[in-house]
Amino acid sequence: MAPRASSPALSENEFDIFDALAGGDGVQQESGLAADLGVDLGIGSDDGSDDEAFIAAKQAAANRKNANAPGKPGKKGGGFQAMGLNSALLKAITQKGFKIPTPIQRKAVPLILQGDDVVGMARTGSGKTAAFVVPMIEKLKTHSAKVGARGVIMSPSRELALQTLKVVKELGRGTDLRTILLVGGDSLEEQFSSMTTNPDIIIATPGRFLHLKVEMGLDLSSVQYIVFDEADRLFEMGFAAQLSEILYALPASRQTLLFSATLPKSLVEFARAGLQEPKLIRLDAESKISPDLKSAYFTVKSGDRDGALLHILENVIKMPVGETETAKRTKENAGKDSSKKRKRGDGNPKDAPIEESTIIFAATKHRVEYLSTLLRAAGYPVSYVYGNLDQTARKEQVADFRAGLTRILVVTDVAARGVDMPHINHVINYDFPSQPKIFVHRVGRTARAGRKGWAYSLCRHVDLPYLIDLQLFLGKPLVVGRSNKEPNYAEDFVVGSLAPYQLESSVELVNKQLSDDEDLANLLNVAEKGERQYQRTRNQASNQSVHRAKELVADPKFAETHLLTNDDMHDALRAKEDMLERIQGFRPAETVFEIGKRGTGSEAAEIMRKRRVAVERQKTKQQLIRAIENGSDLPGLPADQSPEMEVESDHDQQPAEGDYDSDSDELEVTVSQPASRKSGNDNWREDDFFMSYLPKENAAEEKAYGVQGGDAGNANFMSAARSAEMSLVNDELKGFADASKARMRWDKKSKKYVARANDEDGSKGAKMIVGESGQKIAASFRSGRFDDWRKANKVKMQRVGEIEAPNRSANQNGGRHYKHKAEKAPKQADRFRDDYHVQKKRVQEAKDKRVGHFKDNGAKSELRDVDTVQKQRKVQEKRKEKNARPAKKRKF
Incomplete structure (x- = not known):
């Protein structure tokens, strides 16, 4: 048998675990696994559960043997069967459509099954969700009779949590594992009821999960498996306090996994996540975005940005206006008889995907509202999603876009990570991202799983430094102007402008809409104010990129039109510009x-x-x-000059x-006049002799991958580590400074003075309490709503580790089942009804059975029998004993 070739282009941070798992010692590994199973499962006993476990182990060994058997091309060591998964999970994977594991799955799944902590990085659309869901289902196997959740998956957004829930449900179809979803915006009472069903897997956002933990007093000591999906985003979104509180409540023996498309090389920033000797899997470090993605970058003026967006939709993407075909079919089906069987493919997005489906990213929620209104006025069916939108509305908007009822989805970065919408073919960056890794996640919504896709980015002059940062991060050659007639949009960084005459009609349309619609103009005013606030708070570009941006603007090729514009149009535009330049430069002879x-x-x-x-x-x-x-x-000269x-x-x-x-x-x-003292050449660095203290290789990449805090209380781990140095002089100076510095500040939101210490922990003057880990959490997490709900529904919470009560899963409230055996007598038959004879027959049957008021042939007896009298006397005697006081004597 020929030896297996090593994986190409492995970096220093990658390691090939295939040789350790499917090498020459495969027989020894199988025997070792069988020995372990024999010890752990007690093979040889008469217990039926042990027999089932033994059969499952044999089946897994047979799967591995068949996968590695000779004569089966395409499956040797690369299929899911070689990983030792059970038959039910393999069947679910096949039904899902997975045939061969992706590189991140091939490397991560065996390590996770061994129980190691794993930090995985791979580009978007590479199957990271299945990489941690498959081993989780394999390790949990079936529902546990003991109370307590065993798996937790943390997601930064609600849409990503919903998608993860869908994947878990599909891959766990052959098991009885119970999975629940805990996200913000849903009813707390419904989530209380879900937690009482003893779930095995919890998929949640950090804020709502911590809320339920504090409100319900959850015990997380049973958690064995925790996953941080899009880990860097969790730390950036301000969840540091919530994650610290959650991690403090987890047992030390847990298995922790971190997955994201953009992770820094150094794991120091993630040390607070509590990993124990993690294994780093860092793939696609060279190709950060999909090779099937084509991208174009357009430089526009701020006033022409809305017109440029309409121009791209109309002329580049060629998106038609009006309703989609799916919406028309839905209306037609709504008018038909609902009792008829629905035809296959009516309103099904999988049968008829929309080729022009586009997702537009904006920076603020106000800009999303403005763009959705503008595009809807232009005739396009639009859906929109942003963070503060109601959860029910978010689900409806995303569902309409998935179903094909709309062609455009306008969103903020809330949908930039992890959301899998396979039918998206175009991505437009209306607001240029301030960080390169945000761009990676945005454009990762298209060109997924081998499909083609386009990404268009609008860049203003204030965004040029961020454009240079992105070009350095991606490492693609910069193409400016029309010197290169045949560029490769997948491998080159092509930058150009949109011709003014191309945008004239679109800009006029936008101005007409703004003049006719007062509400749209008000939305634009609010969006511009929000954008100014966003620009003040976004990250700064590097100084080198700022200098390069100035040089790029000075280049005469920078003003040339983009290469997507054909040569005839460009030549006509150039001739027009030359003519206008000659007219402007004309000077008549003077008299x-x-x-x-x-x-x-x-x-x-x-x-x-x-x-x-x-x-x-x-x-x-x-x-x-x-x-x-x-x-x-001297006249006209300052006094200080001589x-x-x-x-x-x-x-x-x-x-x-x-x-x-x-x-x-x-x-x-x-x-x-005195000569200027400023030298014309201020570059003091000599390239031949200057040696920088910063690494030149991958410096821009690691800086872009790094986790940057959003505020003062969310600083990254590296800055906190640098500030932990010991210096007596600095401490003394700091003490003098603290003594003179005011300890209180005025908070505009709460309209009162608050402690400056709240700025460091992120509370910002809000009412906070100290959790078990010492972190400050919101005081509203202990509102008493769970106690009120538990008393109203008469629910008794079981402790973690107890055996689950019978019929617990069927009853959502966790209480007792009551079977009502009372029989009610029917009403008297009405002779004016059509079913008089039927009612008369039911009344006669009730009389024969003496049900209800038909006892004693229809007459209610007023006489009491001996048993009734004795029962009443006993009740009266018990009441006297309970009251412990004599009865009043009657006066005759």
Whole structure:
């Protein structure tokens, strides 16, 4: 058998675990696994559960043997069967459509099954979700009768959490694992009820999960498996306090996994996540975005950005206006009889995907509202999503876009990470991202799983430094101008402008909409205010990129149109611009009455010019002489400057021919300004001798991958580590500074003075409480709503580790089941109804059975039998004993 070739282009941060898992010692590994199973499962006993475990182990070993058997091309060591998964999970993977594991799955799944902590990085669309869901289902296997969740998955956004729930449900179809979703915006009472069903897997956002943990007093000691999906985004979004509180409650023996498309090389920033000897899997470090993605970058003016967006939709993407075909079919089906069987493919996005489907990214929620209204007024069906939108509305908007009822989805960065929408073919960056890794996540929504896709980015002059940062991060050659006639949009960084005549019609349409619709103009005003606030708070570009951006603007090729514009249109535009330039540069010949500084040609014009120069010189001399005599400042010069004056006699200097000849006794005064001390060349670095202390290789990449905090209380781990140095001098100086610095500040939101310490922990003056880990959390997390709900529904919470109560899963509230056995007598038959005979028959049957008020042949008896009298007497005696006081004597 030929030896397996090593993986190509492995970096220093990658390692190939295939040789360790499917190498020459595969027989020893199988025997070792069987020995482990024999010890752990107790093979040889008479217990039925042990027999099932033994059969499952044999089946897994057979799967590995069949996968590695010779004569089966395409599956040797690369299929899911070689990983030792159970048959139910393999069947679910096949039904899902997965045939061969992706590189991140091939490397991560075996390590996770071994119980190692894993940090995984791979580009978007590479199957990271399945890389941690498959081993989780394999390790948990079935529902546990013991109370307590065993798996937790943390997601930064609600849409990503919903998608992860869908994947877990599909891959766990053959098991009885219980999975619940805990995200913000949903009803707390429903989530209380879900937590009482003893779930095995919890998929949640950090804020809502911590809320339920504090409110319900959850015990997380049973958690064995925790995943941080899009880990760097979790730390950036301000979840540091929530994650610290959650991690403090988890057991030390847990298995922790971190996955993201953009992770820094150094794991120091993630040390607070509590990893224990993690294994780093860092793939696609060279190709950060999909090779099937084509991108174009357009430079536009700020006022033409809306018109450029409409131009791209209409002329580049060629998106039609009006309703989609799916929306038309849905309306047609709504008018038909609902009892008829629905035809296959009606409204199904998988049967008829929309080729023009586009997702537009904006920076603020106000800009999303404005763009959605503008595009809807232009005739496009639009869906929109942003963070503060109601959860029900977010689900409806995303569902409409997935179902094909709309062609455009306008979102903020809330949908930039992890959301899998396979039918997206175009991505437009309306607001250029301030960080390169945000761009990677945005464009990762298209060109997924082998599909093609386009990404268009609008860049203003204020965004050019961020454009240079992105070009350095991606490492693609920069193509500016039209020198390269056949660029490769997948491998080159092609930058160009949009021709003004191309945007004229779109800009006029936008201006007309703004003038006709007052609400749209108000939305634009609010969006511009929000954008100014966003620009003040976004990250700064590097200094080198700022200098390079200035050089790029000075390049004459920078103003040329983009290469997506054909040559004929570009040549016509260039001819028009040359003509306009010649018209602007035209200067007519001056007459003797219009003589100025540009006068040339005639002898009279030259005489008048020299005469004017002599008059101006005479005025300047007189002003300088008066200033010297009076001792005042020189006219037109600042007082702090001391010009050098040279007084010479006109006898020493012969006047030139044509100069004005003044009196011989007149003095010549010359004023010379001091030369600028600023050197023209301020670059003190010599490339041949200068050695930088910063690494040149991958410096821009690691800086872009790094986790940057959003505020003062969310600083990254590296800055916190640098500030932990010991310096007695600095401590003394800091003590003097703290003594003089005010400890309180005015908070505009709460309208009161708050402690400055709240700025460091991120509370910002809000009412906070200290959690178990010492972190400050919101005081609203302990509102008592769970206690009220538990008392109202009579629910008894079981402790972690107890055996689950019977029929627990069927009853959502966790209480007892009551079976009502009471039989009610029917009403008297109405002779004017059509079913009179049927009702009469039911009444007669009730009389025969003596049900309800039909006892004793329809007459209610007032006589009491012996048992009834004795029962009433016993009740009265118990009441007397309970009250412990004598009864009042009656007076006759």
